[in-house]
Amino acid sequence: MEKSWLNTARDVYTAKERELIGVGHTAHARSFFRRHPAYSPSPLRPLPVLAGTAGVASIQLKDESRRMGLGSFKALGGMYAVARLVRAEAEERHGPRPTEEQLRAVAARTPFVCASAGNHGVSMTAGVREFGGTPIVFLSEDVPERFAHRLRSLGAEVRRSGSDYEQSMAAALEAAERHGWRLISDSSWDGYTAVPLDVIRGYTVLFDEVDDTPTHVFVQAGVGGLAAAAAGYVRDRWGERPRIVVVEPQAAPCLLVSAREGRMARVEGGRTVLGRLDCREPSLLAWRLLSRLADAFVTVTDEEAETAARLLAAENVRVSACGAAGAAGLLSLQPATRTALGLGPDSRVLAVGTEGAL
Incomplete structure (x- = not known):
């Protein structure tokens, strides 16, 4: 398996992408969050030591470890x-x-359901409980029990199903169809795009909180929702110049393989400790955006991600190995890929620390 793949299908951002993801949609999402009592912009952490190690002018890490x-x-x-x-x-x-009474009555009409590797279920549960609704979250057997405990404490019903995310997703979808429940998925497929598109639009808020223009954006991917948010938002706000690099686990490189094959592909892969990124097939919406707007796809090993997390902790930024995967992608680039991406002493890198240390 290739360590990296430069996107030969890279094309310019158009009005078609703007209809899906762009600063106009972000303004609506950020307006929603500004009214939320728990909202505040997440901090942008400078990482001078890591920048020196990576041979770039600066690295700024969007620290999502305490988001709301x-x-x-x-x-x-x-x-x-x-x-x-x-x-x-x-x-x-x-x-x-x-x-408000009408909103709560609508929310109570039937349960909301999702599959999750942990964090998406927490977010859906919090949102549903604010309206007084019933959240049901399907977890696979390999999701740590700490996530199940957190979900129950927030008011979710937790159901274990399957040995991996795909099997828990199939169980959630089957339950939604059988009972008429409302599915809140962060992945998308033919016939199911409206809800996951709003999920991606919500993610763009974190990039809207960044003031300075980066030259490179490194963003990790599971099914690709966050990376798609980055690609759509960055192109609309900052144009074609920033290089967008998508980072995946070496054991689950569904976007890299899709880019290499020129079609949305499923991978089998192996096991990885990067559990929230362990996805075998891209989101349809994410693939449509990233196939045109991302500049490169790279993979990292578990060890590279864990090393990056330790380096971040040394600069007082505490994220998990998943949270450090974007930074790991930068640190693990091969020289030829660095050159192709124009990475050098003048580069200003933006990365995302997607979750706190476990």
Whole structure:
């Protein structure tokens, strides 16, 4: 398996992508969060020692470890998608400007369900409980029990199903279809795009909180939602010049393989400790955006991600190995890939620390 793949299908950002992801959608999402009592912009951590190691002018890490008290960037996606869905249903039933009582009545009508490797379920649960609704979260057997405990403490019903994320996703989808529950997925496929698109639009808020223009953006990917948010937002706000690099686990490189094959592909892979990134097939929406807008796809080993997490901790930034995967992608680049991406002593890198240390 290649360590990296330069995107030969890279193309310019167009109005078609802007319809999906762009600063206009971000403004709506950020307006929603500004009204939320738990919202504040996450900090941008300078990493001078790591920048010296990587041979670049600067590295700024968006530290999502305390986002809205939920511990990861996922807080911006599931919560926003739930609110958008509840409001849309309430407006359909009651007309514009539904009351709080009407919103809560709509939310209580039937449960919300998702599959999760941990963080998306936390975000969906928090969003659903704010409306007084019922959240049900499917976890595979390999998701740590600490996530199940956290979900229950927030008010979710937790169901274990399958040995990996794909199997828990299949169980959540089957339950939603059988019972008429509302599925809140952060992945998308033919016939199911509206909710995951709102999830991605929620994620763009974290990039909107950045003031300075980066030359390079390193962002980790599971199914690709966060990376797609970065690609759409960065291109609309900062244009074609910033290089967008998507980082995946070596054991689950579904986006890299898709880029190499020129079509959305499923991978089998192996086991990885990067559990929140361990996804075998891309989100359809994410693939459509990244196949045109990302500059490169790279993979990192578990050891490289864990080493990056230790280096970040030495600069007082405490994230998990998953949270450090973007930085690991930068540190592990081969010389030829660095040259192709124009990485050098004048580069200003933006990375995302997606979750706190476990």
